[in-house]
Amino acid sequence: MPSKVYFGSAKQKKWDANETLPIKLDLVLERLEIRNRVKDESVCIKMHLGGHVGYSTVHPVFVRRVVQAVKDGGGNPFVCDTPGSVLSAHTRGYTQETVGCPIISVSGPEEKHFYTFKKEYKGLSEWKMAGVIHDATFLIDLAHAKGHPTCGFGGVFKNLALGGFVGETRSKLHDTMQYDRYWFAEKCPDDATRKKIMESCPMEALVEDKQNPKELHMHMELCNQCGVCLKVAPPRSLKIDPINFRSFQEANAIGVSMVLSTFAKDKQVFINIAEHMTAVCDCFGFTGMAVLPDLGVFGSNDIVAVEQAILDLIGKQKLIYENVPENMQLQKGAGHPFQELHGPYKNPYIVVEEGEKLGLGTRDYQLIDVMEEKAKQEKVGQYISAAHM
Numbered sequence: 001m002p003s004k005v006y007f008g009s010a011k012q013k014k015w016d017a018n019e020t021l022p023i024k025l026d027l028v029l030e031r032l033e034i035r036n037r038v039k040d041e042s043v044c045i046k047m048h049l050g051g052h053v054g055y056s057t058v059h060p061v062f063v064r065r066v067v068q069a070v071k072d073g074g075g076n077p078f079v080c081d082t083p084g085s086v087l088s089a090h091t092r093g094y095t096q097e098t099v100g101c102p103i104i105s106v107s108g109p110e111e112k113h114f115y116t117f118k119k120e121y122k123g124l125s126e127w128k129m130a131g132v133i134h135d136a137t138f139l140i141d142l143a144h145a146k147g148h149p150t151c152g153f154g155g156v157f158k159n160l161a162l163g164g165f166v167g168e169t170r171s172k173l174h175d176t177m178q179y180d181r182y183w184f185a186e187k188c189p190d191d192a193t194r195k196k197i198m199e200s201c202p203m204e205a206l207v208e209d210k211q212n213p214k215e216l217h218m219h220m221e222l223c224n225q226c227g228v229c230l231k232v233a234p235p236r237s238l239k240i241d242p243i244n245f246r247s248f249q250e251a252n253a254i255g256v257s258m259v260l261s262t263f264a265k266d267k268q269v270f271i272n273i274a275e276h277m278t279a280v281c282d283c284f285g286f287t288g289m290a291v292l293p294d295l296g297v298f299g300s301n302d303i304v305a306v307e308q309a310i311l312d313l314i315g316k317q318k319l320i321y322e323n324v325p326e327n328m329q330l331q332k333g334a335g336h337p338f339q340e341l342h343g344p345y346k347n348p349y350i351v352v353e354e355g356e357k358l359g360l361g362t363r364d365y366q367l368i369d370v371m372e373e374k375a376k377q378e379k380v381g382q383y384i385s386a387a388h389m
């Protein structure tokens with residue numbers, strides 16, 4: 001049985017506020033019946049509030065509408081994110097006055113409020129989940145859809161996986177990519193050869209290891225898997241292997257499954273806002289040019305379905321090549337637009353495949369255009385009133 005994904009397109013049929021995304025978000029919230037579901041609930045609206053001079057995170061105009069829907073339904077909403085982003089949120093326009101509810105840190109100002117979950121995965125055994133999310137009774141995962149240098153794409157999964165844990169766990173989630181060995185020093189004859197390998201990388205992804213300068217370290221987020229280094233490296237000394245790249249997304253799916261295990265199934269809502277989609281994520285603390293056309297608002301009770309739907313729609317678009325930062329070397333023909341940007345091994349679908357395997361939802365979805373639905377309902381209404389005249 002497909003999961004329903006409600007969608008409001010960024011496209012406008014006419015110059016009318018009703019044809020724009022904030023109003024279409026209202027329709028999505030109506031279809032998700034938020035107002036009927038949140039009475040007396042402690043509603044955590046998990047966002048990424050960005051950093052420094054970034055301005056492409058979900059705009060307060062959207063946040064306020066979500067908050068209002070929760071208040072209308074008798075719920076007690078709060079917006080939350082990691083401590084650093086919360087501390088500087090007011091400099092980017094997020095305050096209690098603008099969004100309509102308190103903005104708090106997911107794990108307390110010093111990240112001391114967390115719950116430890118145990119699971120072994122590539123060097124990660126203790127997962128410290130943000131206590132404020134854990135203690136809430138209803139979750140609204142409100143994410144900005146955009147590119148991501150580590151996994152290709154960031155949406156509702158990444159918003160929860162990284163933002164749902166304290167800094168120590170976030171760091172270890174990234175380190176899972178280093179777990180499977182990719183550098184074999186014993187196959188490299190000398191330091192000069194190792195240096196040449198490092199210098200060959202056009203993305204400056206290869207550096208000396210901080211702990212052991214004789215070793216080589218790969219910054220996975222910078223690597224676009226172009227293979228240039230492999231032409232310089234002696235046989236079997238270096239591997240560019242999909243396993244390293246997929247580890248991060250597998251870890252993301254596990255983290256999300258832990259967060260969602262603390263909420264009843266009918267108390268989870270996921271919203272992706274696909275506008276001003278940049279090449280890299282909002283953690284960078286700045287906003288580049290949009291590399292894809294705005295697509296709209298996507299909402300569902302199924303995290304897997306909503307992420308699959310947005311990835312499918314993005315997959316049908318062409319990158320806006322002239323807006324891609326000049327330091328990026330596109331991997332044309334790599335597949336999805338985000339693979340073209342970040343490399344074929346950063347397949348953005350891995351996290352939804354893993355999420356489905358973990359039972360978080362289904363990749364089978366029904367996309368419902370909220371404007372088309374509204375037009376149908378209005379037609380039926382007119383027919384009924386005409387029949388009673």
Ligand code: SF4
Pocket residue numbers: 200201202203204205206218222223224225226227228229230240
């Ligand atoms: S594959 Fe390309 S980007 Fe990645 S480390 Fe090698 S040279 Fe650098």
